[in-house]
Amino acid sequence: MIALETQGLKRRFGAFVVTNDVSLRVERGARHALIGPNGAGKTTLINLLTGVLKPSAGCILLEGEDITALPAHRRVKKGITRTFQINQLFGEYTPLETLALAIGERDGIGGNLVRDLGSFDDVVDEAAELLSRFGLGSVMGQRTATLAYGKQRLLEIALAFASKPRVLLLDEPAAGVPEDERHEVLKIVSDLPGDVTVLLIEHDMDLVFSFATCITVLVAGAIFAEGPATEVANDARVKAVYLGESA
Amino acid sequence: MSVVADGSRALAPMPDDAARSQIRRRSRIRLYELVIWFLAVAAIIVLPSKMLILTEIAILALFAVSLDLVLGFAGIVSLGHTAFFGLGAYVAGLFARHYFAEPVAGLILAGAASGLLGFATSFLVLRGSDLTRLMTTLGIALMLGELANQMGWLTGGADGLSGFSLDPILGLFEFDLWGRNGYIYCLAVLFTSTMIARRIAYSPFGLSLKAIKTNPMRAAMVGVPARRRIIIVYTVAAVMAGFSGALLTQTTSFVSPDVLAFHRSADVLLVLVIGGTGYLYGGILGAIGFTLLRDWLSVVTPQYWMFWIGLLLIILVLVGRDRLAGWMQYLPGRLAQSRSSRS
Numbered sequence: 001m002i003a004l005e006t007q008g009l010k011r012r013f014g015a016f017v018v019t020n021d022v023s024l025r026v027e028r029g030a031r032h033a034l035i036g037p038n039g040a041g042k043t044t045l046i047n048l049l050t051g052v053l054k055p056s057a058g059c060i061l062l063e064g065e066d067i068t069a070l071p072a073h074r075r076v077k078k079g080i081t082r083t084f085q086i087n088q089l090f091g092e093y094t095p096l097e098t099l100a101l102a103i104g105e106r107d108g109i110g111g112n113l114v115r116d117l118g119s120f121d122d123v124v125d126e127a128a129e130l131l132s133r134f135g136l137g138s139v140m141g142q143r144t145a146t147l148a149y150g151k152q153r154l155l156e157i158a159l160a161f162a163s164k165p166r167v168l169l170l171d172e173p174a175a176g177v178p179e180d181e182r183h184e185v186l187k188i189v190s191d192l193p194g195d196v197t198v199l200l201i202e203h204d205m206d207l208v209f210s211f212a213t214c215i216t217v218l219v220a221g222a223i224f225a226e227g228p229a230t231e232v233a234n235d236a237r238v239k240a241v242y243l244g245e246s247a
Numbered sequence: 248m249s250v251v252a253d254g255s256r257a258l259a260p261m262p263d264d265a266a267r268s269q270i271r272r273r274s275r276i277r278l279y280e281l282v283i284w285f286l287a288v289a290a291i292i293v294l295p296s297k298m299l300i301l302t303e304i305a306i307l308a309l310f311a312v313s314l315d316l317v318l319g320f321a322g323i324v325s326l327g328h329t330a331f332f333g334l335g336a337y338v339a340g341l342f343a344r345h346y347f348a349e350p351v352a353g354l355i356l357a358g359a360a361s362g363l364l365g366f367a368t369s370f371l372v373l374r375g376s377d378l379t380r381l382m383t384t385l386g387i388a389l390m391l392g393e394l395a396n397q398m399g400w401l402t403g404g405a406d407g408l409s410g411f412s413l414d415p416i417l418g419l420f421e422f423d424l425w426g427r428n429g430y431i432y433c434l435a436v437l438f439t440s441t442m443i444a445r446r447i448a449y450s451p452f453g454l455s456l457k458a459i460k461t462n463p464m465r466a467a468m469v470g471v472p473a474r475r476r477i478i479i480v481y482t483v484a485a486v487m488a489g490f491s492g493a494l495l496t497q498t499t500s501f502v503s504p505d506v507l508a509f510h511r512s513a514d515v516l517l518v519l520v521i522g523g524t525g526y527l528y529g530g531i532l533g534a535i536g537f538t539l540l541r542d543w544l545s546v547v548t549p550q551y552w553m554f555w556i557g558l559l560l561i562i563l564v565l566v567g568r569d570r571l572a573g574w575m576q577y578l579p580g581r582l583a584q585s586r587s588s589r590s
Contacts, residue, residue: 082468125266
């Protein structure tokens with residue numbers, strides 16, 4: 001079953017075509033990596049998939065349903081969310097408040113304006129449980145802006161987990177994470193339930209090959225190569241265009 | 248309450264308990280809140296000769312609290328918040344003059360009218376940057392001001408609407424010559440509205456508002472329907488602004504196009520600059536500061552008081568209110584603590 005599919009997806013900024021006729025298929029439960037040189041349009045593609053940007057042409061199907069016209073928050077409700085390459089957090093909120101927000105929205109209580117947040121024990125408990133799973137239990141009451149970068153990075157990922165997505169897009173989750181905290185991030189990602197579909201953007205090739213079963217190579221906005229990880233890794237053209245530069 | 252706070256730090260109980268108490272602590276009643284309301288009530292007895300200026304403060308405070316919901320929580324800048332204040336003022340005046348002079352009924356009607364206008368115009372602030380929002384809101388207020396000016400048959404035009412008097416509040420409490428009951432009435436409306444705003448602020452809805460303000464892209468990515476939330480809070484704020492306009496009409500038995508003048512929108516922004524945004528009491532503290540300052544300056548330098556207000560505004564913006572509010576740190580114990588731990 002296909003979890004996420006794009007058909008002829010196109011996005012241009014003025015005359016510059018950033019995403020050029022991308023038709024991508026991601027199997028349900030896949031560990032799918034999206035790689036490519038800088039400026040290949042990987043993040044733009046994620047932005048299109050999640051509704052941050054509108055495509056110039058083409059469509060996006062989530063589990064067979066056309067979500068091209070839906071705004072970002074509605075897509076989240078349909079089960080797709082993401083993390084950001086550069087942390088996008090709420091600096092004034094504590095990690096606990098941040099996750100309570102996401103869990104509350106997921107459970108449909110976010111529009112409640114008469115009950116105190118503190119009266120939703122199940123939301124708060126789940127937020128606390130998720131935080132301790134991410135090793136953030138000890139800092140859950142501190143303002144996010146004051147946290148160390150590695151902790152913020154973990155919160156960034158925890159925040160996407162809090163929505164319980166069925167399709168999760170990870171935009172360089174390990175970027176900027178200190179070497180000794182990297183394994184924490186990786187372990188959390190690889191511990192995801194098997195039915196959650198993961199699309200990963202990453203520059204770290206060791207990480208890509210240890211994680212992904214399927215790889216799509218994006219060059220200049222278009223799909224350059226696609227296939228099982230081992231196949232793509234041994235593809236001479238891919239080596240020339242991309243892997244050759246870094247390995 | 249402080250016992251709970253200390254316990255969670257020292258004993259580190261089950262994480263869930265710590266989490267629950269941390270979230271519950273967000274909405275606990277702070278000492279400064281009690282002090283403000285206590286002083287506001289005590290003033291009825293202690294300052295019987297100052298009822299008129301206190302009434303003015305209470306009305307401005309309510310107006311500012313309503314703007315804080317929009318500006319301090321949802322992050323929507325407005326240069327035309329007085330559209331709702333002015334509409335409420337006129338509706339209350341016309342209702343008392345032509346139909347029914349009981350104030351609470353007029354208050355509710357004025358709030359409903361302003362709420363409708365707020366709902367209708369909320370769609371205009373959904374799109375665009377801060378600058379477009381400033382222009383849109385300013386434009387709406389200017390248009391209403393011109394309408395009030397031109398529709399003399401209804402509003403009395405530039406001369407304003409007068410020649411009506413209000414019945415006793417709920418048929419029980421007459422507006423007296425010293426303005427005592429008028430102040431109590433305004434204070435009651437301010438208190439009720441602030442408590443409602445407070446309730447909203449600490450609800451999941453309130454949590455999502457500040458998320459929209461600080462990072463709209465991420466807020467969308469956790470599923471916050473920003474447009475719907477902004478429409479709702481903008482409407483609620485308009486209702487409260489309508490209340491404050493109605494209070495002005497009812498306590499002065501007069502309305503003129505001045506209630507829709509640009510300076511009122513600017514004043515209420517200034518009030519929030521002085522008092523701070525995003526915690527509701529900034530509107531109340533700012534209203535006290537602004538009104539007392541204006542009153543004092545207009546006595547000391549009747550011709551140039553606007554100059555000093557302008558200078559103060561520049562200093563506030565340049566130095567930054569946070570640094571000016573640093574004096575809070577020197578307060579003893581709880582007050583300083585609760586102030587610094589709010590987020």
